[in-house]
Amino acid sequence: MMPRYRLLIEYDGRPFNGFQAQDGLPTIQGAIERAVKAFCGEDLRLQAAGRTDTGVHARGQVVHVDLAKDWPAETVRNALNAHLVPQPIAVLEASVAPEGWHARFSAKERRYLYRILNRMAPPALDQGRVWHVKKPLDAEAMHEAAQALVGHHDFTTFRDLGCQAKSPMKTLDLASVRREGDEVLLEFASRSFLHRQVRSMTGTLAEVGVGRWTRADLVAALEARDRRACGPVAPAEGLYLTGVAY
């Protein structure tokens, strides 16, 4: 049997046209598949826990590859990293997956972090890694409002019109907002998310943060089950896929 390798991946989303392979465009999937080919000569498609959009980062993406040969896991990690350099993609860990395990279908929870830099000055060290919001945000009000999103809901309001999921029903397990110095950090966890759900929720919560929306406005938007009720969608650059639980 071909061994299946589980890979924990970190990447900077800036130079890529998103995760998913596209002909002629730089993508994270394409870069990893080319590294696999360079390592062992195999042309294969990898499977990933989450397909992140253009400009979205990851500290804990999980993918799997089925290789023809039984390599030591550290060899797979080190060889792929050697072939990925200097692209900003790194294989943090590699391990042989248990029988029947699948990076996408076995995932029980995805976790995302959204970083807002909330100060007058633009980012210097964190260009392309944070959403810059100049108006002061009330992180406590955002946290309080975010609790209205937790639970099993129809998230049509917070779903991109191009989303291909069969159902808009999702269960949000965690929505947390806190301030750390100049940054407002939002964390979300769910078995799975709709397309642009995290960025749609974040942009709408920022409206609460600046005082333009109340918690009641957010609840009404959720209950509207209408994309037009969503606030502005936060940009990709502040979003990180931080982990996947199995």
Next chain:
Amino acid sequence: MMPRYRLLIEYDGRPFNGFQAQDGLPTIQGAIERAVKAFCGEDLRLQAAGRTDTGVHARGQVVHVDLAKDWPAETVRNALNAHLVPQPIAVLEASVAPEGWHARFSAKERRYLYRILNRMAPPALDQGRVWHVKKPLDAEAMHEAAQALVGHHDFTTFRDLGCQAKSPMKTLDLASVRREGDEVLLEFASRSFLHRQVRSMTGTLAEVGVGRWTRADLVAALEARDRRACGPVAPAEGLYLTGVAY
């Protein structure tokens, strides 16, 4: 009297040939001076608390500029930031300095952070922002050894041969090493540092961290007062000027 503005500056050192202005090369000083010129038409030289080397970053550099006109401090900050974009330099704060205050000569303490990424996988999100060390580092042993450097010493061993300071005598107020996840973070504070002193101390402490040097070896190197006794010099990319106290 011309008002003196104190500016708190953040920058990513990667695209610059260091802080100090040099003809025909991109430098942080040159970029800020050009932004001042674009803002108010004045050709002036700024003064800085520390002149960082090529590739060194800052979260808390302090500089001053003497402007001909009495601008509101927020106007100075916002206008300079508008002219600095898209360069990775930001003015975090601007204020009118007290009489006689000087960014360089009034400084009582400089503080630096050195970030080591200590894992097998290379940095992806932090390319150019950390020193990548694959061998496991014993941060506690490094911290313990670092205490031998604290105090008033002749730091000739940890001083670049091109250093122009009159005396190699310096008082190191703080040397702290701790692990945070995959990172080993070193913090140093002193009234002033010799050229490449932080990187020289860091590279030598890393030798202790991997077990090649003992604390006694570090003490012997310090006491040798000889540049040839220094360990390898850590690269610029992990170094941050984090703050200046007055």
